[in-house]
Structure formats: structure tokens, C-alpha cells
Amino acid sequence: MSEIKENCEEAELFSPNPNVRGMVDLDRDAFTKTIQVPVLRVRKEILNKVMKSLKHKVLRRPHLKRIIDDPKDDNNKDIILDPILVTSEESFDDRDRELFKQLDLSPQVSQVDLQITYENFKTDEILEAVLPKGQDVTSSFSRVGHIAHMNLRDHQLPYKNLIGHVILDKNPGLTSVVNKTNIIDSTYRNFQMEVLAGEENMMTKVKENGVTYEFDFSKVYWNSRLATEHDRITGFLKKGDVVFDVFAGVGPFAIPAAKRSCIVYANDLNPESYKWLVHNCKLNKVGNRVQAFNTDGREFIRTVVKEELSKCIKSSSPEKTSLHIVMNLPALALEFLDAFRCLLPEQPQMEIALPTVHCYGFSKDDNPEKEVKERAEEMLGATLESCAIHLVRKVAPNKEMMCISFQLPAVVLFGSDRNNDDEPSSKRPRTEEDSGVDSKTQV
Known part of the structure; x- marks a missing residue:
């Protein structure tokens, strides 16, 4: 009880002047x-x-x-x-x-x-004093090099510029504060951003798990909160493994895999992501182990993955080489799993190394593990007898990002020819013509 009392007394003592309530243009002197x-x-x-x-x-x-x-x-x-x-x-x-x-x-x-003075107050103290009482105060952000990336809620938008300047003032090393808007690029699924404070320079450099990435943050998608997940998947890889990254972005899966001496085939539809993927491969001196492609994810599976899988399965030793397919586009990746149906011709008689798929998806279901597995099975047209489902992170109170990992069933990979025209439209994956979206950038 005494601790609660102390906290209340401290909050009252070190609260800025009450006349700053409702301020939208930052007046630092008013906090004295x-x-x-x-x-x-x-x-x-x-x-x-x-x-x-x-x-x-x-x-x-x-x-x-x-x-x-x-x-x-x-x-x-x-x-x-x-x-x-x-x-x-x-x-x-x-x-x-x-x-x-x-x-x-x-x-x-x-x-x-x-x-x-203003300099002696903490970020939360300032924002709690300014925003209307009883409303959520946000001071959290993702740091992308010199850029602070915020996701402000609707009730915070009238104060967005003040919030941006406070974040800039209180965090040395930042030169820009941006907010994600609700406008989404229809081709590459990039969220548009507005600069709240500081410079409009979106060219940035990020270090993650010992790898350096450079890119234009306004033209590609980057999520610093996925660093642990990038490292988790990389931990499954060993020297000589073959990795297919279907939605590679600027390379947060592909480049660490290449640094582990894996052979990597990385693809992204977004020309900007492809450009920075190639750049970052050179920057990290792994360009000789990564082949980069700039095409639709489904086309990448049906051409590059098909050709290289066929070679790998015929020539590799199951004990020595593993094949991994990474599909990190949680908004849509599960819908691309049908591209693996009948991908290869007749199954060889010898023992083969079937690829392991790591596919990401969002779920709002009460049982996200069950829901993601069922969606994956529906698109594959087969039951997954064994799979691992991992909670990557909570995106929102009722929305989880999940990763389902499984060995691609031989019955899917070497199955008989399908006839998509006979499938109900609700069962068919959305295409560019159906939904206006295609394989997009996600890192």
C-alpha cells in the first residue's frame, strides 16, 4: 500500500503544469x-x-x-x-x-x-499531461536505424506532431519520427507513412543479428520486432542446406542463411525490395551464395523452386542436405501453398529429402494453431500428419502472427495433375485478377 501511495505522490509531484492539457503544438516552456x-x-x-x-x-x-x-x-x-x-x-x-x-x-x-523543465520530464509524463485524461498514451515505437516508426491510434492523431517531436527530443540518435497511415499500396502492400517530426530522409541502415541492412524505409517493409524470428529460423540451418525464400524482402532470412554457408534462392515482387536485397547481399559479402529474383511468389515457386528442387532431390543425400522454403507474408502466404501441388513429376524410387516449409499467417481465431493448420491443409489438399506451429508475436489484442513448419508431403509434391477449374471459387487461392493483390513484400 505504501508503494502505491509513493507512486501516486511521485506522479503528482512530477506532473507538468495542468495548463498543457490539450496542447497540439509543442511549447516546451509551458512545462516548467x-x-x-x-x-x-x-x-x-x-x-x-x-x-x-x-x-x-x-x-x-x-x-x-x-x-x-x-x-x-x-x-x-x-x-x-x-x-x-x-x-x-x-x-x-x-x-x-x-x-x-x-x-x-x-x-x-x-x-x-x-x-x-521540459528536459527533466519523461516521455510518458509529458504525453499523459497533454492527452485527454483516460485515453491511452503511446510512447512506444520501432527503431529502424535513425527512424522511429509509430502506429498511432485514431484518438492520438490530433496530437501526432507533438508526439513526434517529444519522441525525437527524448531519444538521442533519432532524426525522424514517422507514423504508419491506413493507406496501403495496392501492389506491394507497403503502408504509406507520414513524417511527424525531423528529417524526411528515409534511407537508413539497420544491424540485426550481426547482419547489416540498408534500404529506403518508405519503399520496403521492415519490422524490427521480427529479429528473434529471423534468428529462430536461421538456427535450423546448417552448411550446405538449400533455402528458398519466396517473399524475401531486403534479405532478413536470406542473408543470415547465406552467412551460414547455405545455398539461397531469394525472391521478391517489389522492385525496391529486390534492389536492396541484391545490395545487402553484396554489403554482407554473400552475393556468391544468393541468387536473387524479382517476380511473383507463385511464379517463383512454379519455375525456380520447381527446377532447383528437382535437381536437389535427385542429387542430395538426405542425411547431409536439408531443403527449406520460407514464406513470410503472413497476410497471404498460406494462400500460396497450393502452388506446391503436383509441382514435380513422378516421385523417384530412391530415398529423398523432402523440403521443410516455414509458412507465416495471421489468425484472429480463438484457437490460432488449429485455424492456421486447417488453412494450410486446405490449400495443400492434404492432411499434415506432423507439423510445428509457433506463435511469433501478438500483432493486436485479437490477432496473432503464427508460423507453421512442416515437411512438404510427397503426396502433394508428386501428386497427380490438378484441375483448378473444377474447384469451387471459395477453395481457389486469390489471384491478381481476383483480389487485386499479388505476392508482396514482408520481412
């Missing part, structure tokens, strides 16, 4: 306020020892000096203490008193006026 704080006067020669002992009671605020001059005596300094933790000399514990005795210090706590 004066509060009373306790100080402990100490001699200069013992200052460091006292500071070390009282570090748990010193006032800690962003960019705030914790030691000030004593206006009455140049030989002394005043240590600013936390007004929630220290109200008088009685606030010191036995350990503190023992130190004071050793240093021949008679502790005297006095109150002084302290001016708190």
Missing part, C-alpha cells in the same frame, strides 16, 4: 514548474562518499543535476534528495547514520525551490 525538494549540505571533501552511500535517496530525473552549489558557503555542496523518500533527518536509516558518524557529519535537511 517549481517544486520544493530536500537537500543535504555536505563538505566538499566528503561529497563523493556521501553521494555513494545515499544513491538510493538522491533525486533522479532526466538531465537534472543532483548536486548544486551552497549559496552560503563555497566549501559546501547541496545534494538534492528525493522528496518522496526524504522529508527530514528522520528519513535516514541506520546505515546512513553510521556513515554520517564516521565522516563527522551532522545531517541537516533543508527545503529549497527547484525548477523542473
